[in-house]
Amino acid sequence: MASKHDVVRGRKRPKVVSLFTGCGGSDAGLIDANYEIVFANDLSPYAKDLYLANLPNTEYRCEDIATIKSFPVADLLVGCYPCQGFSQGGARISGRKVNYLYRQFDRALRQIKPRAFVVENVSGMQRSDFIHLLNNQIIRFRMAGYSVDYRILNAANYGVPQQRRRIFIVGIRSDLEFQYSFPAPTHTGESSAKFATVKDALQGLPTWPSGEFLEQKFHWYYMSRNRRCEWAEPSKTIVSNARHMPLHPISPRLHKIGPDKWDWATDGEPRRFSYREAARLQGFRHDWKFPDTGAIREKYKAIGNAVPPPLFMHIGESLNGLW
Numbered sequence: 001m002a003s004k005h006d007v008v009r010g011r012k013r014p015k016v017v018s019l020f021t022g023c024g025g026s027d028a029g030l031i032d033a034n035y036e037i038v039f040a041n042d043l044s045p046y047a048k049d050l051y052l053a054n055l056p057n058t059e060y061r062c063e064d065i066a067t068i069k070s071f072p073v074a075d076l077l078v079g080c081y082p083c084q085g086f087s088q089g090g091a092r093i094s095g096r097k098v099n100y101l102y103r104q105f106d107r108a109l110r111q112i113k114p115r116a117f118v119v120e121n122v123s124g125m126q127r128s129d130f131i132h133l134l135n136n137q138i139i140r141f142r143m144a145g146y147s148v149d150y151r152i153l154n155a156a157n158y159g160v161p162q163q164r165r166r167i168f169i170v171g172i173r174s175d176l177e178f179q180y181s182f183p184a185p186t187h188t189g190e191s192s193a194k195f196a197t198v199k200d201a202l203q204g205l206p207t208w209p210s211g212e213f214l215e216q217k218f219h220w221y222y223m224s225r226n227r228r229c230e231w232a233e234p235s236k237t238i239v240s241n242a243r244h245m246p247l248h249p250i251s252p253r254l255h256k257i258g259p260d261k262w263d264w265a266t267d268g269e270p271r272r273f274s275y276r277e278a279a280r281l282q283g284f285r286h287d288w289k290f291p292d293t294g295a296i297r298e299k300y301k302a303i304g305n306a307v308p309p310p311l312f313m314h315i316g317e318s319l320n321g322l323w
């Protein structure tokens with residue numbers, strides 16, 4: 001069978017600068033769509049180790065973006081600035097400094113002037129208390145000379161075995177007059193285009209992978225919602241906080257016993273997804289390696305922060321007419 005690289009062979013590989021790169025979910029997807037990552041940056045040492053163990057051909061600078069004065073030339077700029085301030089798991093305070101890292105992205109955009117850029121972030125950015133920040137990003141990017149569009153995409157609609165809704169902002173340099181369209185869903189959940197499932201993703205993995213999942217009590221906040229899905233469904237959203245990781249389907253079922261209160265409905269021992277299972281549910285390659293330089297929480301964090309590679313591959317392919 002032809003590989004992804006065969007399909008696009010013969011076309012020049014567009015160059016990418018990747019910011020807020022993490023462990024490389026977005027970059028892995030772009031590499032599958034035949035892009036070349038020429039520069040990556042993040043301040044997390046473990047994210048860098050994880051990235052380079054799997055994608056060794058990238059120049060990866062591990063430092064605060066504010067210290068990087070100049071960026072290489074690129075066709076595409078991508079960046080998924082942190083989202084603690086906007087996310088369900090975060091404190092949701094719109095004044096937090098972390099919510100303004102888009103200004104660093106904007107600085108790189110004005111310096112590089114790529115043909116296009118892509119940003120991914122949590123859908124909470126559209127909430128009424130954050131919409132001013134989203135609008136400010138869009139105004140800045142338009143003033144930098146880009147025609148900008150945004151949309152919420154669900155990873156499950158692109159073959160990822162996970163329900164994960166995120167906002168994608170795409171900008172095309174205005175002088176190029178390229179009409180951008182977001183990629184059409186490949187999986188709708190209908191019988192002819194079924195979602196990928198937890199069962200498909202976890203095939204071949206042990207049921208109790210000792211040392212690879214967080215063994216900690218399920219506190220009241222964990223039990224405030226149903227964190228379990230069935231084998232035949234896509235998983236619930238993989239998050240970066242290990243404590244909030246959804247349940248593996250071997251866990252007992254849950255039933256609602258009050259407002260924001262759930263309890264075990266059947267017998268058995270519950271457990272969270274392991275970090276390796278979480279990586280599969282994010283759509284990472286099955287042989288994705290985890291170096292031993294980080295603690296279990298860092299492994300969960302880097303994977304939970306990532307953009308699912310198959311979704312970003314579709315985004316990369318949706319820009320093909322530009323190169």
Ligand SMILES: C[S@@+](CC[C@H](N)C(=O)[O-])C[C@H]1O[C@@H](n2cnc3c(N)ncnc32)[C@H](O)[C@@H]1O
Pocket residue numbers: 020021022023024025026027041042043044047063064065066079080081082083101302305306307308
């Ligand atoms: C949402 S994650 C990005 C995930 C990545 N796109 C992926 O697909 O794997 C955001 C990243 O921003 C990084 N970050 C936060 N503040 C930063 C800063 N000041 N400079 C550089 N990186 C930063 C975090 O360490 C985190 O890895």
